[in-house]
Amino acid sequence: MRLPLLCLLLASASPVLAAPTSYHRAPDAIARILEAPPTPTVAVSPDHKTLAIFDRENLPTIANMSKPILRLGGFRIDPATNGQAEVRTQWLTGLTVQDLATGRKTMVALPAGVRFTSASWSPDGKRLAMVAQGADALTLLTVTLDGKATPLAQHINAAFPGRPYEWLPDSSGLIVRTIDPARGAPPAESTTPAGPIVQESNGRRSAARTYEDLLGDAHDEALFDYYFTGMLTRVPLDGGAATLVKPAGLWSDFSVSPDGRYLLTERLKRPYSYLLPAGYFPTEIGVSTIAGQPVRTIVDRPLADDLPVDFDATVKGPREVAWRADAPATLSWAEALDGGDPKANVPFHDRLFVQAAPFDAAPTRLADVAKRYAATMWGDDGFALVVDRDWKTRTEHRYAVAPAHPGEAKLLLTRNYQDQYGDPGFPLTEANAAGKPVMRFTPDHKAVFVTGEGATKAGAFPFLARMPIAGGEQTRLWTTRAPYYEPVAALLDDSGHRILTRRESATMPPNYVIETVGGGKPRQVTDLPDPAPAFARVTKRTITYARADGLPLSGTLYTPAGYDAKRDGPLPTLLWAYPAEYTDPKVAGQTVDEGNRFVRPRGISHLFLLTQGYAVLDDPAMPIIGENGAEPNDTYVKQLREDAQAAVDAVVKLGVGDRDRMAVGGHSYGAFMTANLLAHTDLFRAGIARSGAYNRTLTPFGFQAEQRTYWQATPTYTEMSPFTYADRIKAPILLIHGGADDNSGTFPIQSERMYAALKGNGATVRYVVLPNEPHGYRAMESTQETLWQMTDWLDRYVKPTRPAQAVAK
Structure with missing residues (x-):
């Protein structure tokens, strides 16, 4: 069923017909945060002398998200520029380079209104390269530390994921994938089919999971050849002429040897598949000289079906x-x-x-x-x-x-x-x-430097250690101290005495700091602001509790700014979760306090509901455990019920959650969880399920952590599918799905069929389709719509203190 624009299908006591609507703006407190500039991102130069600070574009507009795209071989591309589609790209809009020793900043003079991506440092740390978007092409730019940007190569072919270029090891130039100038116009699609599409199997097993955006016919194959075919060209920095290294081909990957003498390439070949994405297509991997002369074929692999x-x-x-x-x-x-x-x-x-x-x-x-x-x-x-x-x-x-x-x-x-x-x-x-x-080896060459999260029950405290290469115990050299969370970004000297870290706390936004191992005052390098100061007074704490079988569980409990449990009493509460499978209950029950992390919501985050008077139990543990070789999913529903019951009891016991005003929600596998909990428990007044899969017979060759096929575990597939129990879902449920979902297994038909099943069984349900959105919604309009829908749904069915049945009527 194709739905125009945004369709709200609401089934309640009186039937409501589908109708197109305009986008809603999120509640003002949420909208102001969404519309603020996002926090910049940074990259340290290889010589550790310079920091590149990139301005990020805010959420794209629905107009940009709705530009024509092609879905070919599991990829989504922009045919206008021959690059990745908008949905697959995080665009950058500005660049500043900062000297780490002096703090001096230089703003790079980029073309007005430029959007760029795929930025990387040259090996010598003296330049950056990036791919800039034009109206009908992509251009490779290089930037020097004095702030000058220079176009280096035109008509970049960035259809394959990853950077469409690689620096030469001596930083003298780059190998770049470009469009073949002789390729001509795109292949036209005939309105008259050449014949039927025939697929045949000769009895050989060829199972495949449910993939999106696959090739579907001969015209798709022609389009794939047209847009993904590129040439590999050597482009020098000194202004010399570019030279052809590899002629036109489906060069899906390439890399230069450390000495700069050879080129390793991966090239896709026919026959293609209509059941598998391009990563499974026949592949030839070979090594050539840097000038492109073939040296050796490593493998010429057939279709991996x-x-x-x-x-x-x-x-x-x-x-x-x-x-x-x-x-x-x-x-x-x-x-x-x-x-x-x-x-x-x-x-x-x-x-x-x-x-x-x-x-x-x-x-x-x-x-x-x-x-x-x-x-x-x-x-x-x-x-x-x-x-x-x-x-x-x-x-x-x-x-x-x-x-x-x-x-x-x-x-x-x-x-x-x-x-x-x-x-x-x-x-x-x-x-x-x-x-x-x-x-990185230690100066005595007897050990290597090691970094890690340093997770304990009290929190995560990243560390720097030395690991003997002969084996044996590590020695901690430096460990983050409370109240900070401070992962190591780089060593600034060979001894590991000076290190660059990214420091944050519950109240301090992440910024880069130079620490001295063994003592000394840290020196802050960047001064990135709090992107959402309205959240500064929101409180959070890690809570621990136990499942009925004694398994320890935990979650992060957030309460609105200024909330006091004794003064204000219990709140309507949203549990937002995502189940995980384990083989060891000791590991499943681990708790890591999140108290030293800086949290600010972005995009479609459920944490925005804190601005609307809700408490949120974020990521409460939902372990599904299979011990001693048992399959976790064979007891999925039972364990899920016990996980949810323990979480609800915990927030109620603290006096924060109101047992009669509980909601549950999740995205993707969390949406699947949500529908199951509404079908198999009466713990929740309402649910929010975004981009889920509800009928596991539609993913018959495995899903999530399930390796068995439907025919190997039919009862498990059936019992785990909330579609099977749609008649048991009585609490109001909000279904949201991206109309162009690109995730394996979560085709929009999953929500379409679940809505029909719920509606047919008399449930209170609303189904929202976000046009042109992938699995994770990106457009500003879609983001605000999602948060408006979530707020409206909970305000209708959870926040009121009178019974939900009365609200529904």
């Missing part, structure tokens, strides 16, 4: 091919030893290889890992850190390998990667002279 549905399933042959960051020109990659099936009973599931230039010798086995390869952090010939992960058990292994002595991997630790308290952090990586990320 035969993968098991398990999360750790992967393709056969080389994958995740990348440069070894600390070597001149050495490739690394992983290959499955289990045929790509994580259920295979093998001692090792993945093998890592390396191969050095000139790539004519056989690849060398670097290490075998027990589970699915996740990442490598490079250091030098003597130390690299390899990580594997297993989804089913949430287990992570970390190994020490010595690239100079390949073949052996020393196990450093095994942990549950959901364990917040036991998280040792990860080595700090920073760009080397070639611009590649490498670990």
Whole structure:
């Protein structure tokens, strides 16, 4: 069903017909915050001498969001500029560079009204590059530290995600993906079909999850070829002529070797798929000279349409091919030893290889890992850190390998990667002279610097530590002190004595600070203001409570500015949550106090309801636990009821929440949770469900953390689907969905069918479709509409102290 503009479908005691309306402005207290300029973002130069401060564009207009786009191969692009569609882009509008030593700021002279994205520092820290949007094309600009901006390349092809350029390691120029000037006009679509669209399977298993924006016919294939085909061009900074490196092709990714002599490329090929996004298309990965002469093909992979549905399933042959960051020109990659099936009973599931230039010798086995390869952090010939992960058990292994002595991997630790308290952090990586990320060693070269969250029950206190490369316990060098939350952004010297951090507290907005390890007064570098001072008097606290089975739970309780429980009594309260699956109850029950975090709402945040007199229990733990190999979802509804009951009891016991005026809400999987709680409990007077999926038979090859298919777990799929129990939902429910949802599994039809089911069973329901909006709504008009709808719904059905039935009538 196609709905014009914004449609409100309200079913109550009297039938109400669908009707187009204009957008609503959010309540004034909310609208003023939304319309204020957003906080700038920053990037530190590789040499740690300069800070780039970027002004961000506020929420886009619905007019910009409604410009024509193309949905091809799982991507959304702007055909006018050959770049990412508005929905996929966070535009920047201004740039200031600040000298860290002196604090001197220089505003960059950018063209009036410019919007740009994909900004990055050159390896030497003397320039920035960025992609600027024009009316009908994208342009590559470079900026020097004296504030001058210079156009460098025209007609950039940014259809594929990621930066459409890469700096050369010596900072002399860039490799840029550009549009082929000979490509001509876009392929025209015939109004007469050439014939039927036929898909056929020959009995081979080819399961696929529910993806959005796929190719659908031959014309889509032609459009994909037209817009995604680009050339790779070398563009020097000295004003010399650009040179062609790779001719027109579907270059989905490319990177330069650390020594600048070779180019690693990924190129997509036919045949395409109508069931899978472009990441599964046939792919050729190869290495060439920097001038573009082919040297070696690493893999020429066919269409990956035969993968098991398990999360750790992967393709056969080389994958995740990348440069070894600390070597001149050495490739690394992983290959499955289990045929790509994580259920295979093998001692090792993945093998890592390396191969050095000139790539004519056989690849060398670097290490075998027990589970699915996740990442490598490079250091030098003597130390690299390899990580594997297993989804089913949430287990992570970390190994020490010595690239100079390949073949052996020393196990450093095994942990549950959901364990917040036991998280040792990860080595700090920073760009080397070639611009590649490498670990930072301590001066004695016996350890690497490590940073982490430092999560404890009392709060998260980020730290800097040294991790011995030979194994053993870490040594903490610096730890954030209360009342601050202060993650490490960079080391400012080789000894780790001076560090750049981002400091915030519950009352202080995040700003960059230079700390001296071992003592000394911090020096504040930036002075970014509070973006929403109206929230300064809002109070928050972490509350802890227990589920009926004794499992400890927690959530963050917010109350409006000036609220006093003894004086003002219980408030109407919104529980906004998102369930999570665990394999270990000890990990599921961990609590980390959020008291040292600075919180200001943006976009469609439910926290804006604090300005309207509501208390909000934010992110109350909703763990779904499967112990000893049991599947968490087989007891989903039971555990969800117990989680919600404990949360409601906790806020009522504190005297903040009014048991008779409770609402529940969530986005995406949180919307799914909301509908389930309204179907299976009577705890809530109303619910808000945004962009959810309610009928799991429409996602038959897995969803969220569920790996089993519908046919393997039919009862679970049925019982978890609130669509099955639509006749039990009696509390008023607000359904909101983006009309152009781009998330796997949450097609708008999920809300359309859920609305029809609720309406047909006599529920009180409103269904709001936000035109041209993706899974997370972005336009200013849509954002204000969403917050108006949420406020109006709760004001109607939750805030009044008289019974909800009377309100509904």
